[in-house]
Amino acid sequence: MDSLDIFDLENLAISADDDGIVTLSLNRPAKRNALNAATVDELIEVFSKLPRMGARAVILRAEGPHFCAGLDLVEHHAEDRRPEDFMHICLRWHEAFNKMEYGGVPVIAALKGAVVGGGLELASSAHIRVADASTYFALPEGQRGLFTGGGATIRVADLVGKARMIDMMLTGRVYKGDEAISVGLAQYLVEDSEAKALEIARAAATNPPLSNFAICSAISHMQNMSGLDAAYAESVVAGIVNTQPASRGRLEAFANKTAARVRPE
Ligand code: 1HE
Structure with missing residues (x-):
């Protein structure tokens, strides 16, 4: 940095x-x-x-x-x-x-x-x-x-x-x-x-910065919105974050069964 x-x-x-x-x-x-x-x-x-x-x-x-x-x-x-x-x-x-x-x-x-x-x-x-x-x-x-x-x-x-x-x-x-x-x-x-x-x-x-950006700003912004507007904003944010290049390798690893599974400790 x-x-x-x-x-x-x-x-x-x-x-x-x-x-x-x-x-x-x-x-x-x-x-x-x-x-x-x-x-x-x-x-x-x-x-x-x-x-x-x-x-x-x-x-x-x-x-x-x-x-x-x-x-x-x-x-x-x-x-x-x-x-x-x-x-x-x-x-x-x-x-x-x-x-x-x-x-x-x-x-x-x-x-x-x-x-x-x-x-x-x-x-x-x-x-x-x-x-x-x-x-x-x-x-x-x-x-x-x-x-x-x-x-x-x-x-x-x-x-x-x-x-x-x-x-x-x-x-x-x-x-x-x-x-x-x-x-x-x-x-x-x-x-x-x-x-x-x-x-x-x-x-x-270790999360992609774009995901963290959304998590650490969008949720707070959405709380200030009406339910209808928050849902719309969520779809826009997810449209950008969930198609980012940084997520492709992670999704591929899941599809290939090489990514960690979500389990309780
Ligand atoms: C301070 C402050 C302060 C300490 N402003 N100088 N906040 C409060 O009501 C909490 C006030 N402070 C306390 O209750 C105690 O200081 C503590 C429990 C946090 C710590 O106690 P202690 O025994 O370790 O320290 P002390 O002897 O009370 O203070 C040491 C020094 O810090 C002393 O300065 P000195 O020059 O005499 O050594 C204190 O004056 C100084 N000090 N706290 C200024 N708060 C946007 S609105 C927000 C509204 C609020 O935040 S209200 C809550 C305010």
Whole structure:
């Protein structure tokens, strides 16, 4: 993939291996990776460019014991923002997270410690979430006298449902472990979330990029459409993806009985 030298990052760190697996780290551990305006700008910069640089998958991880403590409350307090200022902050968050979710490259979040408030909004913009035993999820906005502004009303409600999200926000309820998995906050609960995220990223990266592009953008777009329009869009996407040259060898292998069969482990 293209060189990552074009990025000049202070709050994030980025690296890639020879297979195009990118590791993007939240890098403000002293502030528990709280999302200040500068970090969100860097997320926009990275996710604007990565999909066109040949990245095959992204692991989103964090330095320190916590994934992300959400909105930088100290910055928000110091800035003493007006409503229109914060609306613009929210638009920047949406830009960053939409670029992640709709960018067409698989993003796997390797979680640990606090995944709270805006941190959960960030994690819910990834395509797959992997938790470890230390990971916990909460929406403490109500207790802070705030409201979600980074897309939780769409993405967290989508993961856990409206009633659970309202409960989390009204009461500060914290989910972790098997319960977090069963309500849909993460798809994997493992000892080492980064090792598992890497394994998932490597597996996903073996799919043709066009298939991953569709999986990591079309499904999200279709959720915003009427059933009739989504079905039409699905046929158009499938028309392109299912006839791609990269799938011919795979179909031939199945027809020749040399391809792996789908079986439970
Ligand atoms: C922060 C932030 C932050 C830590 N903004 N600076 N989010 C929250 O309500 C979560 C707020 N944070 C916490 O509850 C705790 O910090 C943690 C449970 C995540 C971690 O606890 P701990 O004991 O490891 O760390 P700490 O001592 O609380 O914090 C260490 C430093 O990180 C300290 O800075 P220092 O300069 O005094 O050392 C903290 O101020 C700093 N820090 N969290 C700013 N969030 C688009 S709307 C989204 C709305 C929301 O996200 S609301 C949820 C906000």
